[in-house]
Amino acid sequence: MQYNMEFCESFDFEIEKIVDTIRSRDVRRIYIQLPEGFQRCTRFITDRIRVLLGRDVEVFISANPSYGSCLVDEYGAKSVNAQLIVHFGHTPYPYQAYNADVLFIPVEYTGADLSRILGAIGSLCLEENVKLCLAASPQHINLVKSICSAIERCKCTFRGVVMGCYPVASENCDVLVVVSGGKFHCITQALFEYRKGFSSSSSKILCLDPYSYSLWDPSKEAEKMVKIRMWKIFQAANAKRWLIIDGFYGQNRENLLVQLTKLLGASNREYHILKALKLDRETLINVGADSNFDAIVVTSCPYLVFDFNDFDKPILTIGEAFAVLNGDTNRYVYPW
Numbered sequence: 001m002q003y004n005m006e007f008c009e010s011f012d013f014e015i016e017k018i019v020d021t022i023r024s025r026d027v028r029r030i031y032i033q034l035p036e037g038f039q040r041c042t043r044f045i046t047d048r049i050r051v052l053l054g055r056d057v058e059v060f061i062s063a064n065p066s067y068g069s070c071l072v073d074e075y076g077a078k079s080v081n082a083q084l085i086v087h088f089g090h091t092p093y094p095y096q097a098y099n100a101d102v103l104f105i106p107v108e109y110t111g112a113d114l115s116r117i118l119g120a121i122g123s124l125c126l127e128e129n130v131k132l133c134l135a136a137s138p139q140h141i142n143l144v145k146s147i148c149s150a151i152e153r154c155k156c157t158f159r160g161v162v163m164g165c166y167p168v169a170s171e172n173c174d175v176l177v178v179v180s181g182g183k184f185h186c187i188t189q190a191l192f193e194y195r196k197g198f199s200s201s202s203s204k205i206l207c208l209d210p211y212s213y214s215l216w217d218p219s220k221e222a223e224k225m226v227k228i229r230m231w232k233i234f235q236a237a238n239a240k241r242w243l244i245i246d247g248f249y250g251q252n253r254e255n256l257l258v259q260l261t262k263l264l265g266a267s268n269r270e271y272h273i274l275k276a277l278k279l280d281r282e283t284l285i286n287v288g289a290d291s292n293f294d295a296i297v298v299t300s301c302p303y304l305v306f307d308f309n310d311f312d313k314p315i316l317t318i319g320e321a322f323a324v325l326n327g328d329t330n331r332y333v334y335p336w
């Protein structure tokens with residue numbers, strides 16, 4: 001099928017907004033960045049931009065990692081003298097100030113059936129005084145706003161966009177429903193609630209998948225994850241040789257690196273710092289992470305560590321490393 005047409009047409013790439021921006025800034029060269037799942041729509045997007053613009057525009061496509069808006073490829077754009085970066089699939093990263101002109105397009109999913117969604121969450125809203133909060137991954141922001149407008153019985157509020165390392169505030173919610181495909185965003189929010197220790201102020205977290213219309217409870221999975229993380233912290237307790245893996249752009253955590261290296265130095269632990277734009281199993285094997293080091297801490301993206309649960313040596317988030325080094329268990333479950 002040309003361009004995976006059916007797939008690409010189910011999402012809003014906001015071509016008009018892109019073209020308006022190109023026109024108003026008289027842009028001649030753009031740099032496009034898409035998460036892996038949307039890269040198949042590259043031709044679909046560029047063809048539409050050119051047709052609507054009515055003139056040619058040079059388009060460069062980044063194949064560098066685009067897991068989040070923490071990785072806006074400013075260096076790539078600069079190297080080709082692009083005047084505008086169009087970054088698809090995410091909203092701006094709250095921990096980063098950008099040095100380039102970036103247009104963020106969240107890429108809203110337009111195929112959801114609102115009545116089926118309302119059917120799935122209707123039972124949560126049987127009483128008028130229930131405080132229902134909704135949060136979403138970037139692909140469902142407008143959908144969530146429509147859900148809140150359509151709900152009549154209880155009080156519904158939109159709490160914002162959940163990122164893997166940036167949950168929404170859940171205070172004053174009886175139930176917080178995270179609307180997203182897959183588990184990543186909802187588990188993030190559930191882990192954040194764990195940090196609060198499920199006190200009486202904790203909200204119940206539920207996950208709604210807008211592609212399958214299923215509503216599910218993440219607590220069991222989050223609990224399993226916490227147990228594994230506790231074991232990793234325990235494993236790292238006496239580690240002497242540490243590898244710190246830091247990233248680039250928004251994943252370059254200088255402040256945290258300073259805090260971490262101070263603690264490691266003060267406790268006579270040895271450390272080495274690796275900088276990686278992309279961290280995968282091959283990177284770990286290449287540096288001999290399992291033989292050269294006793295513990296690894298990933299400061300770049302906290303969620304990468306969960307892919308390495310099976311690794312022999314403990315691979316920690318920065319929050320977990322602080323739990324080991326200064327006993328700050330307040331943030332041990334959650335990455336920061």
Ligand code: SF4
Nearest residue numbers: 067068070164165301
């Ligand atoms: S979870 Fe990782 S990829 Fe996602 S925004 Fe945070 S640092 Fe970036």
